Amino acid sequence: MKVSIIGATGYTGAELVKILLRHPRVEIETITSQSFAGKKISEVYPWLSTDLVCQSLDVERIVSFSSFIFLALPHGASMEVVGKLYLRSKRIVDLSADFRLDHPLVYEKWYGVAHKKKDLLKQAVYGLPELYREKIKGARLVANPGCYPTSTILSLAPLLKFDLIKEDSIIVDSKSGVTGAGRKLTLKTHFPEVNENLSAYQVGCHRHIPEIEQELAKLAQKEVKITFVPHLVPLNRGILSTCYAGLKDPPQPKDLVKAFEDFYREEPFVEILPQGCFPQVKDVVNSNRCQIGLMVDEKKRQVIVISTIDNLGKGASSQAVQNMNIMCGFEETMGLS
Secondary structure, eight states, X not given: OEEXXXXXXXXXXXXXXXXXXXXXXXXXXXXXXXXXXXXXXXXXXXXXXXXXXXXXXXXXXXXXXXXXEEEOOOTTTHHHHHHHHHHTTOEEEEOSSTTTOSOHHHHHHHHOSOOSOGGGTTTXXXXXXXXXXXXXXXOSEEEOOOHHHHHHHHHHHHHHHTTOBOTTOOEEEEEEOGGXXXXXXXXXXXXXXXXXXXXXXXXXXXXXXXHHHHHHHHHHTSOOOOEEEEEEOSOSSOEEEEEEEEBSSOOOHHHHHHHHHHHTTTOTTEEEOOTTOOOOGGGTTXXXXXXXXXXXXXXXXXEEEEEEEOTTTTTTHHHHHHHHHHHHTOOTTTTTO
């Protein structure tokens, strides 16, 4: 199957190229880059062993030669391109935030730009396979989840689905590697600012909050509001999220672990660790895996869930390929094992 990647020279785009080059059912037809048009992507990322040349965006050419398209563009830049591709009946995975939120006014409030393709919001399927696999199978447009939302939603989904926690008690403390901020140079991600440092940012106002609350509310079937604090750590890649929530009933640690094991029993990329064991970032980087460990504070009637993912993997590009596999009827783990 011939695929194209629009926006191939950002971190998530380059990760897509790396994964798709080894996918047995895929041939990369076109990669685009506004900044590096005319250059081989191996000149931008020498670790990519390929002769693929970055091209300027030409939608007509892409729809003529590709049946599946990934978009790894900044928010606000994807919606117009997605609209053109969707009209031509192409299958699309969009890694931006442009189609993740159900309500355009919420998007406009948090992202500060008008949504120009409101009609497509109802067509888009939120691309978290563990929750929406059946819908993804029939979708033509999948909105790939954000990295923080992926780690947080997977941590809390069983607790809310089985009505085990108080919806107004959730606190999420997340720590991410620097690639989560993208490739564009900023003072905050400058090496001397990040190295030997740990800092919180966008406390209580991070753009992933409405995405997380939206999906948690669907699981709980009622409104969910969370306290979310992200941190930047001096790692290239990886996310560790620690989620705290008050339990509704007297805690039974073994029962909670079993709830997680049952919820994710058939999931190829989610691993529930034995009681008393907790995940670490280095065990999931360069993979599509999510590891989850949990413990119960019986005195406080509180559960603590810790999850790890690779922000460029399960938090972005490898999850996008997982969604492609589902949409195209391929083995879900193909190219990702």
